[in-house]
Amino acid sequence: MTNPFVIIPAQVRLYLYLVYGVATLIISAVAAYAGALQHDVPEWAIGTGGALVPIGAALAGMAASNTTKSNTAVVEAPADVAITPAPADEP
Numbered sequence: 883m884t885n886p887f888v889i890i891p892a893q894v895r896l897y898l899y900l901v902y903g904v905a906t907l908i909i910s911a912v913a914a915y916a917g918a919l920q921h922d923v924p925e926w927a928i929g930t931g932g933a934l935v936p937i938g939a940a941l942a943g944m945a946a947s948n949t950t951k952s953n954t955a956v957v958e959a960p961a962d963v964a965i966t967p968a969p970a971d972e973p
Contacts, residue, residue, distance in 0.1 A: 895948065905934060909931045912924065913928075913931070
């Protein structure tokens with residue numbers, strides 16, 4: 883069975899993650915600002931924050947399902963640059 887989340891192109895997923903991140907940041911900032919001034923948190927912020935929680939769970943599942951299982955990082959360098967491993971720290 884193929885992963886249904888791979889149907890969504892990587893560029894679209896990137897924008898989904900960015901929009902979600904900015905939206906949650908704004909709502910959190912509004913709630914923190916209201917709390918710092920000892921005002922009630924606006925109802926729209928409470929409702930929107932509540933609606934973003936299940937969306938965040940779905941986005942996290944999509945992000946997790948699109949990760950690679952490799953622990954190897956691929957680094958490309960220009961042909962004229964030599965890459966040597968860093969020396970190990972000596973005790």
